[in-house]
Amino acid sequence: MSNLNPQTPAKSLSNTTDKDKLKHLITNDINQLSESVEVVKPNSNDILTKLLKNIDVIDFYLLAFPNIEELRQSYNQLKSELFGETPIYTDTQSTEYKEVFKQWQNISKELSKCKLTKNHYLILCIEQLLKIAEVNKWGLCKKNNFIYLFNGYYWSEIDKECFQSFLGNVALKMGVEKFKGKIHTFKEELFKQFMADAYLPTPQAKINSILINLLNGTFEITPTKRGLRPFDQKDFITHQLPFEYEPEATAPLFQKYLDEVLPDPDKQKVFAEYCGYIFIKPSVLKLEKMLILYGTGANGKSVFFEILNALLGTENISNYSLQSLTNDNGYFRAKIGNKLVNYASEINGKLETDIFKQMASGEPIEARLPYGDPFILNEYAKLIFNCNELPKDVEHTNAYFRRFLIIGFDVTIPEDRQDKQLPQKIIKNELSGVFNWILKGLDRVLEQKNFSKCEAIDNARxxxxKQSDSVQLFITEMDFKISVNEYILISELYPQYKMFCIEDGYRPVGKTKFIQRLKHYKIFVNRINVGNVAYLSNNH
Structure with a gap:
């Protein structure tokens, strides 16, 4: 009788410690496996390739000339009656023969006019594509001169070159000759024809709701409910955050970072609120602010920049300077229509104040692409800037300054306490928790209809x-006081001001603007017999 037991018996797992070890090993293996599995987002190219399978050959002649079949039949019938094997009309001199022959000639002339041109191909390819798109309910739409495709999760913008290539392939499948359909100019003209002909209305999203797309669904906030729900094509959401919503998730490492770089709890509250405000459409709430993270040195601003980029997804963030965004040509503004936030480091330089105020307020703005027509952007990215220095050559009005929400990063982190891997640690483990921190800020903003009160932020503004107005700084630092009786000649005061600016590195304003600034600060300026004077006293 053979021995059924193995030569080396396996260890018994009756011991609790051994079971725990095995469970720990299996759990680690599962975690490592799940971390190595990458979530594959639908690719626009793949979807367009699938759509191409619905395209068949079409009869361009029949579509361009609807009566061509009837003409062909009549032509062949008369030809048979005149020249067939058993012709009906044989007497070429008879009246009947001549009448039928003339009819045949006329039809022949009509058929000779039925010649396809490039315009026929361009128009018919696009007409048929749009009909197929409508019948098959493709998620295809046009907004602000951009083409969007619904990929099952959100609406993704299709690159112009990618869509031109798709249109070229559509033309080839419909039967356009190879050496016409593959040439680049033909594809470009197809795209222009599509943009001119396509009526693909953008789905109308709910006006009073806030929608945030995540990997496991759409988080919806309305006046009556909040929570996760399935993706819906009708929402016209153009983003998806690269993590799942986990209502119980926390972010202890992120909170520790905040407590170190922003120890003021009021600053932290406003910080979270603005991050939540990123997701609020102007139709729901307009707070007319842009966020400035201000401070020099190693103070943690760049850490947050990396975290927010990962949280929102780099495809949902633009990084244009304020000077570029306020440029008259509008090219850069056209690029932020489908972004959640424009987050950049550069804020200095000459800017168009009126456009800046419009953008900070979330008002409709004009934009255009190179060689394209202007259009109006009603929804676009919120504005965040990291900066070491604030703009100086600015408009000195309340309408300008009230649009700044300045959060000072005043704590310098010593080099021996800097963790260069901190952003990656938070990104890898705590994005869902950071998102919950943002949601709390979002809830406060919606409830208060404003940002929380913060004395430090008010003082920063x-x-x-004061710092941006060299005239006010001059008056304050030189200890001038408003006077009823005493005065100083402008011809003496203005040179003192210019010297002050040169010594302190400020750009002096002209004499006319200098007088205007004095008047703005309630300093009486008058012309008397000795010249223009400012009613100020100075005991020094």
Whole structure:
């Protein structure tokens, strides 16, 4: 009788410690496996390739000339009656023969006119494509001169070159000759024809709701409910955050980072609120602010920049300077229509103040692409800037300054306490928790209809107003006081001001603007017999 037991018996797992070890090993293996599995997002090229399978050969002649079949039949019938094997009309001199022959000639002339041109191909390819798209309910739409495709999760913008290539392939499948359909100019003209002909209305999203797309669904906030629900093509959401919503997730490492770089709890609250405000459409709430993260040195601003880029997804963020965004040509503004936030480091330089105020307020703005027609953007990215220095050559009005929400990063982190891997640690483990921190800020903004009160932020704006106005700084630092009786000649005061600016590195304003600024600060300026004077006293 053979021995059924193995020569080396397996260890018994009756011991609790051994079972725990095995469970730990299996759990680790599962975690490593799940971390190595990459979530594959639908690719626009793949979807367009699938759509191509619905395209068949079409009869361009029949579509361009609907009566061509009837003409062909009549032509062949008369030809048979005149020249067939058993012709009906044989007497070429008879009246009947001549009448039928003339009819045949006329039809022949009509058929000779039925010649396809490039315009026929361009128009018919696009007409048929749009009909197929409508019948098959493809998620295809046009907004602000951009083409969007619904990929099952969100609406993704299709690159112009990619869509031109798709249109060229459509033409080839419909039967356009190879050496016409593959040439680049033909594809470009197909695209222009599509943009001119396509009526693909954008789905109308709910006006009073806030929608945030995540990997496991759409988080919806309305006046009556909030929570996760399935993706819906009708929402016309153009983003998807690269993580799942987990209502119980926390972010202890992120909170520790905040407590170190922003120890003021009021600053933290406003910070979270603005991050939540990113997701609020102007139709729901307009707070007319842009966020400035201000401070010099190693203070943690760049850490947050990396975290927010990962949280929102780089495809949902643009990084244009304020000067570029306010440029008259509008090219850069056209690029932020489908972004959640424009987050950049550069804020200095000459900017168009009126456009800046419009953008900070979330008002409709004009934009255009190179060689394209202007269009109006009603929804576009919120504005965040990291900066070491605030703009100085600015408009000195409340309408300008009230649009700044300045959060000072005042704590410098010593080099021996800097963790260069901190952003990646938070990104890898805590994005869902950081998102929940943002949601709390979003809830506060919706409830308060405003950002929370923060004395440090108010003071930062007040200081900015003073620091950006060299005239006010001059009056304050030189200890001038408003006077009823005493005065100083402008011809003496203005040179003192210019010297002050040169010594302190400020750009002096002209004499006319200098007088205007004095008047703005309630300093009485008058012309008397000795010249223009400002009613100020100075005991020094």
């Amino acid at each position: 007040s200081d900015y107003e």
